[in-house]
Amino acid sequence: MKVGELARATGLTVRTLHHWEERGVVVPSARTSSGHRVYDDGDVRRVYQVVALRELGLPLDAIGALLASGSFATVLTAHLEQVDSRLAALRSLRGTLAAVVDRLRDGPEPAPSDVLKMIDEVNRVNDTFAQYFTPEQVAALQERRAEGEAAAAEWPGLIASLRAEMGAGTDPSDPRVQELAHRWNALLESFHRGEPELREQLFRMRDENADEVAAAGGPDQATIDYVARAQQVGTDEG
């Protein structure tokens, strides 16, 4: 079998077969007197093996070593771990990027420096999250990001309403405040889904980053205390 023939049969290009020979992964066992490559049955089988292993994303030299050593379990397990870490990195990148794109859709055509500030901010938030939640939890939160964003959009209005009542001196037991406290709980619930661990970590994170949270449009301590009193009253009455 000559290169062109083999290339057509395998769907590879001639250049690829040349390259594989250069790298030593598939060296045709013979040449014609004029120097044309001749692949015998063993060579052809080897090409198919390399094709299969390449589909697993292995680098060429690893494939060569693998076909020589035969230690598939070790190498593939290590490779899987590496793919996992690449996947984690890419997922994280996608999260950041999606957050930025989301915010870009809101206001049209912001100044470059604003965009950069946004990116930094998103990154800081991500880093903060990473401190309080395990990678798995972060991944899970990412997956539900779409719903989460929809719910998160309700916070500003809710906080504004609560501040208004608080400023007006409305008693926490007032039905209007009770209603707001109820919505507050619903939003919290949409985040932690009843998992006490997530809830706990979220509270810790807010406590230890109170200023940043308030600056980012989150609730301030006074509002939280107000809601807590409203819930206390609600519980006493219920």
Next chain:
Amino acid sequence: MKVGELARATGLTVRTLHHWEERGVVVPSARTSSGHRVYDDGDVRRVYQVVALRELGLPLDAIGALLASGSFATVLTAHLEQVDSRLAALRSLRGTLAAVVDRLRDGPEPAPSDVLKMIDEVNRVNDTFAQYFTPEQVAALQERRAEGEAAAAEWPGLIASLRAEMGAGTDPSDPRVQELAHRWNALLESFHRGEPELREQLFRMRDENADEVAAAGGPDQATIDYVARAQQVGTDEG
């Protein structure tokens, strides 16, 4: 500010700053008489901007164009799509790789040719799945692969038991067969989770690939008919 200073301040290397100048993304606005680079405030800000954009995974030339044009929304949206497709490809690769590694853990040290056959087989199964399920469905199935594998491990035993009863001529209404049919339903349920669409597609896939499924250790038509009769009887009685 000179290069080394700026490099320390930003955590970049001197070579990186040189490279960015080569590519035209950050060109220091001045040089000393002896040719040393001098970065002014604007240059430094620009470096930080490039750092931020690079964290989003953008290529250098795109960053240069972006800082010149300011069309963030368009470029970042396009980039997000590209990241998504990379993510999809990597997820699929991870699925294949994980499936192969899983099978490698069962038998110790198989021959190279067996491993390659395994890879081909896994790929064929993946391709078949891709024909019947949408990428989203495949991704969702991948996510639950761990549980799925555990459940899948029960199929061979269940099928063997059913074949034994069938061979012994046990009536489908027999309590033992009813029990097996019950387990059968539970396993099916663990796959499609009550979603009729998934269930439907799974059935179509089995129907149209009956031989491959049977060859891969799946149920053959006779066994399926036997279970169907058992369930018919069960329904009639219930």
Next chain:
DNA sequence: GCTTGATCCTCACGCGACGTGAGGGAGCAC
């Protein structure tokens, strides 16, 4: 035996974002 079209050969550059020297000036303290 000659031409022709397809196939083959061997360099060798290009991509992306730098790392890593090599060889040699510049700046500053002693």
Next chain:
DNA sequence: GTGCTCCCTCACGTCGCGTGAGGATCAAGC
């Protein structure tokens, strides 16, 4: 003057090929 640190400009290596460039070989028809 001497030594140390920082700076400069090439320029090659990475990974898996794509894409020519320029030339030899092959099979076939005339």
